[in-house]
Amino acid sequence: MRNKLFNRLTSGLLITALTATTLTACGSNNDTAAASDKTTTETSAKADASGFRTLDEIKESGTINIGVFSDKSPFGYVDENGDYAGYDVYLAERLGEDLGVKINYVSTEAANRIEYLQTGKVDIILANFTVTEERAEEVDFALPYMNVALGVVSPSDAVIESLDDIGADDQVIVISGTTAETYLTKNYPDIKLQKYDAYAEAKTAFENGNGVAWANDNTEVIAFAIENEGYTVGIPSLGDNDTIAPAVTKGNETLLTWLNDELKALGSEQFFHADYEATLIDTYGAEYEDTLVVEQ
Amino acid sequence: MDIDILKSYIPLYKDALILTMKIGWQGILLSLVLGLAGAAILHFRIPVLKVITGIYIEIFRNTPLLVQLFFIYFALPKVGIKITAETCGVLGLGMLGGAYMIETIRSGLESIPVIQTESALSLGMTKEQTFIHVILPQAISMSVPGLLANVIFLLKETSVFSTISLMDLMFTAKDLIGMYAKTIECLFLLVVFYLIMLLPVSILGAFVERRMRYGQFGD
Amino acid sequence: MANLGIDVLFKGTNFFRLLQGLWVSVEISLVSVAISIVFGLLVGVLMTLNKLWLKAILKIYLEVVRIMPQMVLLFIVYFGTTRIFGWDITAEASAIFVFSFWGIAEMGDLVRGSIKSIPKIQFESAYALGMDKKQTYFYIILPQTIRRLIPLSINLITRMIKTTSLVMMIGIVEVLKVAQQIIEANRKVSPNAAFGVFAVVFLLYFIVCWPISRLAIYLEKRWA
Numbered sequence: 001m002r003n004k005l006f007n008r009l010t011s012g013l014l015i016t017a018l019t020a021t022t023l024t025a026c027g028s029n030n031d032t033a034a035a036s037d038k039t040t041t042e043t044s045a046k047a048d049a050s051g052f053r054t055l056d057e058i059k060e061s062g063t064i065n066i067g068v069f070s071d072k073s074p075f076g077y078v079d080e081n082g083d084y085a086g087y088d089v090y091l092a093e094r095l096g097e098d099l100g101v102k103i104n105y106v107s108t109e110a111a112n113r114i115e116y117l118q119t120g121k122v123d124i125i126l127a128n129f130t131v132t133e134e135r136a137e138e139v140d141f142a143l144p145y146m147n148v149a150l151g152v153v154s155p156s157d158a159v160i161e162s163l164d165d166i167g168a169d170d171q172v173i174v175i176s177g178t179t180a181e182t183y184l185t186k187n188y189p190d191i192k193l194q195k196y197d198a199y200a201e202a203k204t205a206f207e208n209g210n211g212v213a214w215a216n217d218n219t220e221v222i223a224f225a226i227e228n229e230g231y232t233v234g235i236p237s238l239g240d241n242d243t244i245a246p247a248v249t250k251g252n253e254t255l256l257t258w259l260n261d262e263l264k265a266l267g268s269e270q271f272f273h274a275d276y277e278a279t280l281i282d283t284y285g286a287e288y289e290d291t292l293v294v295e296q
Numbered sequence: 297m298d299i300d301i302l303k304s305y306i307p308l309y310k311d312a313l314i315l316t317m318k319i320g321w322q323g324i325l326l327s328l329v330l331g332l333a334g335a336a337i338l339h340f341r342i343p344v345l346k347v348i349t350g351i352y353i354e355i356f357r358n359t360p361l362l363v364q365l366f367f368i369y370f371a372l373p374k375v376g377i378k379i380t381a382e383t384c385g386v387l388g389l390g391m392l393g394g395a396y397m398i399e400t401i402r403s404g405l406e407s408i409p410v411i412q413t414e415s416a417l418s419l420g421m422t423k424e425q426t427f428i429h430v431i432l433p434q435a436i437s438m439s440v441p442g443l444l445a446n447v448i449f450l451l452k453e454t455s456v457f458s459t460i461s462l463m464d465l466m467f468t469a470k471d472l473i474g475m476y477a478k479t480i481e482c483l484f485l486l487v488v489f490y491l492i493m494l495l496p497v498s499i500l501g502a503f504v505e506r507r508m509r510y511g512q513f514g515d
Numbered sequence: 516m517a518n519l520g521i522d523v524l525f526k527g528t529n530f531f532r533l534l535q536g537l538w539v540s541v542e543i544s545l546v547s548v549a550i551s552i553v554f555g556l557l558v559g560v561l562m563t564l565n566k567l568w569l570k571a572i573l574k575i576y577l578e579v580v581r582i583m584p585q586m587v588l589l590f591i592v593y594f595g596t597t598r599i600f601g602w603d604i605t606a607e608a609s610a611i612f613v614f615s616f617w618g619i620a621e622m623g624d625l626v627r628g629s630i631k632s633i634p635k636i637q638f639e640s641a642y643a644l645g646m647d648k649k650q651t652y653f654y655i656i657l658p659q660t661i662r663r664l665i666p667l668s669i670n671l672i673t674r675m676i677k678t679t680s681l682v683m684m685i686g687i688v689e690v691l692k693v694a695q696q697i698i699e700a701n702r703k704v705s706p707n708a709a710f711g712v713f714a715v716v717f718l719l720y721f722i723v724c725w726p727i728s729r730l731a732i733y734l735e736k737r738w739a
Contacts (some may be wrong), residue, residue, distance in 0.1 A: 111474025
């Protein structure tokens, strides 16, 4: 019987030791892999650890994996027939068409976006991905296709017009892995954040009155205030003016170059204005068209 | 792995551990109360309550905690019932745990030979005295290994709390990965902190099981 | 109270999608249980053998499964392995791997328990009849073990179905994610959809799991 106790103790220690060694081993593995990435030629790209697929490999396979939101209307959501739709998806559809491949949509959460690219689980992220310096160290952004800043929405009977209005016990709802979260964590560390995984959860919680305000991309909070009665965007623009762009795995030059050329070509035909009119005009009306849309 | 990153993350994981433990143990306490009450109801075959307990067990044993939490936290406010995330966590865990604790304690009660009750009654004890002083203590000590297994199960189940905005260990890891993409460091700390939380309970389980074998009479 | 949002389920293919989502969960569970039963038998037999190193390895394995939440394992397998070894495992494969990893340990332990519970005289009689060790296991011990195991493994199915709700976190669109998508797409027209849709999801899980767990209890009583 003594053995059993002893066994459990040792096995516990062993697990820790094992995970530690594997993880350290991998840490260094990863570095070397990343370093050798640059030296290997593109033809052998399939074997590298970051696991991205080059443009030719995508074309050859006939399918492209695109990460989009599935619960962030009107940018990326699933309609009642089970089809993906929204501003980001409109672009994705066009990319698939011009590449001549089928699209496999991968439903992502905000916090998983970098991870999906770095592990090569998707080829492109088109999930309202704001360009930031920190993220640019982890992934490669193509040219932007939308403007964005942060915004804060609150119930109309208790509008928050400045972040200083937020009391010590008040909680602000954010979505894990968004720029709003990073911005508030860095610049307003005293504000209590209530974090959610998914857009649908955060919005439902906000409707249920679980937080005094919801901070997110201003596009998103404006849309929410327009679509739902009784809410006002007290802070329409916060932090820097940023842009939203497609992102690919770091080092995936071929795909990035193609994307940039494609975005330029789309710009010359005013594609994103058409996109806006197809997907966003019901929500925002015509007045936001020129402030939101970016054409190359 | 970057040691500096590990160091800078440790305080966040520590906070998460404290929150996880706090909600976890409150939930476990609630589940024990429910478990004892439910087991007593089933043991004495109290009419009406017996049926309610049965339904309660079936519902909570046959649906996932995640769905239970979704329902309590997101759906109930729509009909005017609003509770905070922490209360929801404690309640959800307690209700789920209760359904399992009842079964464990009940099988403990059933394992006590009838002769014990008969002897106690023949010594002039009342039915209540017999239950509280003779049957229950033995039944509980019989069910301790089962109860500890439930405790581990419940502490593990806290990993779904992220959906209701509670910063437990799992959510802290996911959140940090989302913000800074230091996946390996985050997952490593996650494993370490779960070990810190659960290994002692697991060891205690082994220890108790060993003691139990000596505590038994006969076989 | 007029509108609790059940109506959104009858729009378009919403309800069908919800069922499809549920099927994804059930499918992952069934595949994992099948794998768990086959390898669980093997692991269970190995656990009864008297080899120290084997016991140590299996002990560690059991303890890992016991202590680590399935969600942690899912994250490690889905994201961690790609980081560490460069393997590209799909979300579905990761889920099946993790659930089987868990199920095999559970089954193994159950098998070990059942084998231990078979009276020693069964082994001795078989040996006395001239059977070798392999024959004894195959013809005498395992058939008896399996009968005791069936109710327990049916129980495992419901536990797995319940746990599959976690796969949402690694991007598999199962019933809860579909529920969120439906709520999101209809937020404007049906702000209370969260109640109706989550209530239906709750019910769906119950409808799937309850008969299975009743069956397990029935078989347990009958075959015990």
